[in-house]
Amino acid sequence: MAETTINDYISPMTDTRTIYFATFPGAELLDIAGPAAVFTAANQLSGRPLYRVDVIALPSGEIDHGGGLGLTARAIADIIPGPADTLVVAGGYEAEITRAVADTDLLAGLGRIARQFGRIGSVCSGTFLLAAAGIITDQRVATHWRGAPRLAARFPGLTVDPDALYVRDGDIWTSAGVTTGIDLALAMLEADHGRALKTRVARELVVYAHRPGHQSQFSDVLDAQTRAGDRYGALIDWMQDRLDQPLKVADLAAYCGQTERTFQRRFSAASGMPPARFVETLRMKHGRDLLEAGLAVKQVAGRCGFRSEAAFRTAFRQHFGVAPGQHARMLAV
Incomplete structure (x- = not known):
């Protein structure tokens, strides 16, 4: 029997916006699955193809996310994003994100495509990848509270908020640990299609309708x-x-x-x-x-x-x- 992955639940569609999730071996699967559920639920509840969800990596193919779970990703070089599209970079535990940050080909690939997107985001330690790729340099950002001191020390040009659930600085959206990616996605949904749909999606997913970005991570x-x-x-x-x-x-x-x-x-x-x-x-x-x-x-x-x-x-x-x-x-x- 073929292995079932999250991609089996993501229906291909022609829509207004594509959300590209950039992943890597060992990335935290919930950094992708949580926000993806927000966007696909928006499609279901609105009855319209508002979003298409895609997963990209370097190289393409099956990407192992641990525990026997994987995602099939397209190659970063093969996508042609537009100004209405969003790039969201996943994070991972310390060992995995350290390897990803040291992958110069991955950083170069992200750097090349970043300028084509109208909106760029990250979940958890994915902020490290955005910084290492030179996509963010002097913005106010969020990341998992445990990694905040390291991020601030390694990239002193950034203003790291160690408590915020998520931070929006212009077209850059960054969030804290793991489940806050859902908060980030709900905020993006509200910016795109209004509070009413965001509230319906939150109810459907049985999550808070809105946790403000400045709310503490309560760690x-x-x-x-x-x-x-x-x-x-x-x-x-x-x-x-x-x-x-x-x-x-x-x-x-x-x-x-x-x-x-x-x-x-x-x-x-x-x-x-x-x-x-x-x-x-x-x-x-x-x-x-x-x-x-x-x-x-x-x-x-x-x-x-x-x-x-x-x-x-x-x-x-x-x-x-x-x-x-x-x-x-x-x-x-």
């Missing part, structure tokens, strides 16, 4: 928990169960059986952030989750330990860049 708590490990894991669980209560550093130190000064030093070293900031971040993450569950702002403020709704609104805006009510509305489908 800080997860990263801190990973760093803290077993030493403070029980404390973090204890804090999460008491976010509606005052949590002073002295209380946290007492729970750990340490002096306040020793606790401050050791917790900061283990988690990567001071304990007071960690508690605030936990409260904000909890508040965001409660808002997305449909609770009113006043209820959320109380459950997150704020003495007033106004104080919560101020803290939420400072942390996420939007007011809590606006955040809830943007996520409504």
Whole structure:
């Protein structure tokens, strides 16, 4: 029985715009499949061939994406894109993207065709390929939060936003890790065909109708928990169960059986952030989750330990860049 790949679900069609996904051996398949689902769903729901999805690589043929899954790609040199078309470059894990960035033929091929596109994007570490190919040089960009420091160090002309889900700078669209490619594709769809169709597609795919590009990747708590490990894991669980209560550093130190000064030093070293900031971040993450569950702002403020709704609104805006009510509305489908 022949192997089934994503290409079997992509119907060839004559349409207004072609979305070309540039891939390479070992690229993250979801960087392609997620955004592709947005564009093909737009075709289905609109009843019109708004998009054609194509996969390109160097060389052409079956491209292994790991786990026994592959895509059949056309050769980069064989395509003739137009100004209405979009190039989206996939990313991959560190070893795979490092090999791709070292592939001078791939970089040259991407560089040659890039100027023919009206819009260029990347998902996750695909931003490294755009930069290495000279396609982006001085733009504001996004990438996976883990790779942001490396991207900024290697390409100092770029302004790397380590928190944004996606960034649009002119005709360059870049997104953060993996699933944010769906957010990027939804934003492109809205730019092309309006909010109504974007909202229908989001509902069909059971994803957020809109997560603003400037919304944080929300990696800080997860990263801190990973760093803290077993030493403070029980404390973090204890804090999460008491976010509606005052949590002073002295209380946290007492729970750990340490002096306040020793606790401050050791917790900061283990988690990567001071304990007071960690508690605030936990409260904000909890508040965001409660808002997305449909609770009113006043209820959320109380459950997150704020003495007033106004104080919560101020803290939420400072942390996420939007007011809590606006955040809830943007996520409504």
